[in-house]
Amino acid sequence: MQEDEEVAQWRRIVESTEKRAKYEPDVHLPVLAYWLERFAEALREAGRREEAVTARKRAVEVAEELAEDEPDDFLPRLARLLHDLAIDLTEVGRYEEAVAAGKRTVELRERLAEADPDAYLPDLAGSLHNLAIDLEKLGRSEEAVTAGRRAVELRERLAAADEDTHLPGLAASLYNLAVGLEKLGRGEEAVAAGERAVELHERLAAADPDAYLPKLAASLHNLAVSLKEAGRGEEAVAAGARAVEIRVRLAAADEDTHLPGLAASLHNLAIDLADARRFEEAVAAGKGAVELRGRLAEADPDTYLPALATSLHNLAIDLEKVGRCEEAVAAARRAVEIRERLAASDPDAFLTDLSESLGVLMNQLEAVGRPEEGLVIAQRRVEVADRFAELKPDLYPRERVLSWLHLATRLKKLGRREEEVAALQQAVEACERLAEDDPGVALPPLGYALQDLTVALGELGRREEGMAASRRAVEVFERLVAADPDVYLPDLAKSLHNLAIDLAEAGRYEEAVAAARRAVEVNRRLAEDSPSDYREEHAWSLMVLGRLQIEEARFAEAVPYLVEAAAVAEQPSGGGPPVIEVAAALLRLAYEFDPDGVRERMREVTDQDVVEWLDSKTAG
Numbered sequence: 001m002q003e004d005e006e007v008a009q010w011r012r013i014v015e016s017t018e019k020r021a022k023y024e025p026d027v028h029l030p031v032l033a034y035w036l037e038r039f040a041e042a043l044r045e046a047g048r049r050e051e052a053v054t055a056r057k058r059a060v061e062v063a064e065e066l067a068e069d070e071p072d073d074f075l076p077r078l079a080r081l082l083h084d085l086a087i088d089l090t091e092v093g094r095y096e097e098a099v100a101a102g103k104r105t106v107e108l109r110e111r112l113a114e115a116d117p118d119a120y121l122p123d124l125a126g127s128l129h130n131l132a133i134d135l136e137k138l139g140r141s142e143e144a145v146t147a148g149r150r151a152v153e154l155r156e157r158l159a160a161a162d163e164d165t166h167l168p169g170l171a172a173s174l175y176n177l178a179v180g181l182e183k184l185g186r187g188e189e190a191v192a193a194g195e196r197a198v199e200l201h202e203r204l205a206a207a208d209p210d211a212y213l214p215k216l217a218a219s220l221h222n223l224a225v226s227l228k229e230a231g232r233g234e235e236a237v238a239a240g241a242r243a244v245e246i247r248v249r250l251a252a253a254d255e256d257t258h259l260p261g262l263a264a265s266l267h268n269l270a271i272d273l274a275d276a277r278r279f280e281e282a283v284a285a286g287k288g289a290v291e292l293r294g295r296l297a298e299a300d301p302d303t304y305l306p307a308l309a310t311s312l313h314n315l316a317i318d319l320e321k322v323g324r325c326e327e328a329v330a331a332a333r334r335a336v337e338i339r340e341r342l343a344a345s346d347p348d349a350f351l352t353d354l355s356e357s358l359g360v361l362m363n364q365l366e367a368v369g370r371p372e373e374g375l376v377i378a379q380r381r382v383e384v385a386d387r388f389a390e391l392k393p394d395l396y397p398r399e400r401v402l403s404w405l406h407l408a409t410r411l412k413k414l415g416r417r418e419e420e421v422a423a424l425q426q427a428v429e430a431c432e433r434l435a436e437d438d439p440g441v442a443l444p445p446l447g448y449a450l451q452d453l454t455v456a457l458g459e460l461g462r463r464e465e466g467m468a469a470s471r472r473a474v475e476v477f478e479r480l481v482a483a484d485p486d487v488y489l490p491d492l493a494k495s496l497h498n499l500a501i502d503l504a505e506a507g508r509y510e511e512a513v514a515a516a517r518r519a520v521e522v523n524r525r526l527a528e529d530s531p532s533d534y535r536e537e538h539a540w541s542l543m544v545l546g547r548l549q550i551e552e553a554r555f556a557e558a559v560p561y562l563v564e565a566a567a568v569a570e571q572p573s574g575g576g577p578p579v580i581e582v583a584a585a586l587l588r589l590a591y592e593f594d595p596d597g598v599r600e601r602m603r604e605v606t607d608q609d610v611v612e613w614l615d616s617k618t619a620g
Helices: 002-023 025-045 049-069 071-091 095-115 117-137 141-161 163-183 187-207 209-229 233-253 255-275 279-299 301-321 325-345 347-367 371-391 396-413 417-437 439-459 463-483 485-505 509-529 531-551 555-570 577-593 595-606 610-618
Strands: none
Touching: 002 025, 025 049, 025 071, 049 071, 071 095, 071 117, 095 117, 117 141, 117 163, 141 163, 163 187, 163 209, 187 209, 209 233, 209 255, 233 255, 255 279, 255 301, 279 301, 301 325, 301 347, 325 347, 347 371, 347 396, 371 396, 396 417, 396 439, 417 439, 439 463, 439 485, 463 485, 485 509, 485 531, 509 531, 531 555, 531 577, 555 577, 555 595, 577 595, 577 610, 595 610
């Protein structure tokens, strides 16, 4: 091939010059640096990028030696060679080395720009721009933003003096800065930089649409991401819609180049529309993304199948939101099929995605009344969690917890209680293991699994096991309440209520009363803070405590709890007549067994006779 002949010719020239330079370095080293640079370019054009890096590194070594003796003549060349070396290293994925070369370039060009800003400020800005990109690829976002901001500052100055020459570079640096700021979570700053990039690309595209419309579309696409992260959803939709409009035009003229970008913009627009609760529009955009990514994946499955699966996954969720549940199932099933294939070849990368799509499909099968199929998917999700365990033991308990809890829910709905209990026990076991290392993550699902296990065991008549689970649930929610009472107090109240009932059914009334008293205290606190949400719960907890007193033959002691339950029920959101009727029935029962004691206690509490109070509560 012609390239090979050219490369061979340059290799011979370089080797010959290397030999001469050993004997006459003053004469031949400058020439060698030049030939090495040309050789590196020939290798690069021939696609032999690693060899190009080697040649460029040798050119840098020679230029370093020359610059030591004659800095005025050779520092600019050294800086240029380092700049090009950084680019070569980036292209072969050697980012650490690229950053080192880029930093050295910046140092040299800063020295040069101090002496001659007109000549070297543009080069310095370009090197800072490239350095920011390489730092970002290494995840060193703070450093990337610092370099990127300096590039913007310099290019602002340059564009102020010569807009025609420097506006494109300024727009590019603003675009990259916006991306870096967004990754650091500095949303408003990212939006400001992104808006400025869009503004400049608008101007450039007006003058030269062929060159700058693609860059304008990319800037709008990224601005939409930053606007969304900054909580400005409607503006994100507007920017994303404009990116789609432009990329539709671009793809009509050059499909091979612009179809991937159009698919990505449609995908993001669908997400933004869904976040804005514009689900019908989200479905339309999502279908467009799926169609385009399907075509791309046919031509290049390795590159585009993961993106197609993601778009199908999201489309399934949006279709369900607009009530098109059968279509949602079909989309979710396709997402699962693709992710099964991907996870088979690269489980490390795709098992988590597969689990998420299985979860969506499981829920949607249930929504269309196909619970048996949903159960099969839930069982598959458990298998995926087990496979996940083999690859990432440190994350195994968390994945296993979720899969077993979802399986238990499906088994419960199908009335398969014994299997539900087995699944919940597996979830509890996994949570307990995870809690040893990461209680913050494990304790909430552990508490909920124990609550469900308590109920399931109770319905199977396995009271002692249910009681043990109930006690453990109380312990877990006590710990959680200590850290975050606003979130977990209702769960503690529920667990105490369940424990009181289990203890009473086991005939352990003293312990049952103690648990019920605590449930009353917690529910009273909740009702004081949020009456509309918890007042009725408070009334029923008082009723349980009153009933327990009656079952323990403490008839007079039941009176204050039943009276308070009725009083709470009479208030707004307190439960009303159904609660009052139960309180009255329990009080009547206590009165039958101990009329004197109940009458006396009633007068102490209400200044009314028992019959008078009952008549007032049951009248009408």
